[in-house]
Amino acid sequence: MTSSKRQMRLGAFIMATGHHVAAWRHPASQSDAGLNIDHYRELAQTAERGKFDLVFVADSPAGWERAKDPEALRRSSRGAHFEPVTLWAALSQVTSHIGFVATASTTYEDPYLLARKFASLDYISKGRAAWNVVTTGADVSKNFTIPGHPAHADRYERAEEFVDLVKGLWDSYEDDAFIRDKENGIYLDPDKVHQINHRGKFFTVSGPLNVGRPIQGYPVIVQAGASEPGRELAARTTEMIFTANQTLEDAQEFYSDVKGRLARYGRRPEELLISPGIFPVLGGTEKEAQENYDYIQSLIHPSIAWTILQRHYKGVDLSGYSLDDRAPPLPENTELNKSRLKLVTDLVERNNLTLRQFYLAVAGARGHRTVVGTPEQIADAMQEWFDNGAADAFNIMPPILPTGLTDFVDQVVPILRRRGLFRKDYEGTTLRENLGLARPANSFALARATRTAV
Template structure:
């Protein structure tokens, strides 16, 4: 019996109008995309028709951090978009196979309410929900009843307890806990319902959850932190990890490091998928692709350019510099998104960039890999990383929506299929089935020695 060929998994990482910071100004962009459900429906249906595994939206509990400069504030498109679980609940009703990944914070959310919402989405979608676990680097404590923004180590300590608690809540009803037997009059089997009685450092939760066990057992758990605490959390709890890498060597090192951690937690390498982002700029020729890239780069307003630089230099006064001066070294990473600042710092030192080159380098993909070229070159780049220990899947980051996704689906996906690297049809109706991930055993049932099938 032959072993099926390993194939790429694909996610569509959707920013409202596209990933480029100036995408909303592009002639092909849906400028009001962030609050236009018809727009999101179109791009999600495009991704499902192409047999993508999932769609993903990033999110912050208080919106995206605002620029301090008023002119930059009024030119930014990042302040108006749907709350992701609400959006995905609506779009789950007009799709049948594609998975929905929503971001939710362990720093500013409540475990019980989060577990309830994601369990509900999993039932609404027939088993297609996923939670992107974030600890929230930006200080948004001013909008919450919290005594200041926790330090990096404290956020991850809270996240460790938070994730375990959510997993327990999803398991607080075993499979078959609701027989709803009209003849006997038994609606719920109390032997299969469990209180947690959790009393930890950060949370005290009795349980059980008031939503039955999710269709997938647990919604797929995704994580995006690349710091040391983030890697530990991902190796212990995550099933996908979104990452940003610029070079094959860096991607291979990250892939190997995270995979080697799994046995310590009783896990195998195939239980965690490594998913780098890729920002593809397409053209019929290399020259056309470069022109397309330059077209959108030229839409960046100077106020936005300086805001990008100020953010990466963590508020440092850059008034003595011109955009054509060499970029000074970035300051040591503070509490704000350590892993991403490290990545950009490496980009500066490796490329010996000017300030102009720096903001242009991060204006589109924010540190993720940019590939500008023909459809064949985009496919080549993906194949190289996939076949050389750098990726199990890719998050496609269209520069402009909807065109960027339309072009990728029409021009790159057929090449991947011809090479046998991407599916023709879905493997099943749930996200876990399509990703090749096992449905988790209910931990309470396991303690009682009862299989999920009983």
């Protein structure tokens, strides 16, 4: 029986061989993971065995840019991996409860096609699909027939219209539009099929969608932006937000700020789940955990270290620095990922890092919280944030895969259960049911009901 106590939600944030930049070199990693379906099948089934709510892969429409240092390109494992919707459609057939969050870009995708493939995924998975809405910070316009990468503000304005449009397309068919009466030869009710006739600043789409309304009404809407426009988009449209915070105080500020914006959109605090990432490095003792962390850090080749640094110092000449010099201020002006820039800037300034300490700090968690310790200490760290207004959920970011996820499921999850913080079994069959999120009403049916009531 499920506890009536507030329950923590868990997601497995999967990064092929693991989140650490050198994970592919670790003896316990699956080095060909990015294109190994058996590897992903094992991970999804492990997460479901642990009763996780969801699995998630980050994604970008970018190709792998050729590094200035050929040695760095030679030693990098992040270039090739599956497209997420295709991957999740396959894995939904070997699981029964866990949800699937796929990243898709509002800057580089088409609303009609995106609405169609996510509605299809929701049917294929029997109600377990989620869309991670991203505006894409990196300039990948050279791979697409558009004039150039849009400015940050323009990307978010486009995203606002994009999300509304996709939701409208998902409402094309009311839930009871399909009659399928064989005896009388009536398949559907035309009065319950709707064109959206959208005419906006960025898009003109008539509809209807050629897929029925998703099982969940809408696939769960997820987002990761933490800039000012990102927070506002989340408050208006998002149901789960992935975030990166280093300290309890920063996490509490973010949690309070975003939850505080919901009321002006007629939403309640429980309608948006906030899920910071955590990079757990486990060991039987503190000493063993630290040794595990030090070992994987030692696998970073110097060419990769400088590539990590140059990625954060775009346009800055670092040739006069050594790794043991203090990290210079990061460039302030960017049209890329503003919230992540602030995160790493705070990390450098708060801890007065050297360049070596900087690249080591972001080589694994990329600015997310790193916790090195025993299973009890990992559970303690999570509970502190969960109990103190900083998190509703956690995105678990295993350093190495598959062992990092298996160890977390086998060693940390039982502790969370003993403390009454995490489920023993799933509450429902859809992702919405397991996250405690309501199924949205069809906007056309709702409008008709309102007219009838008046």
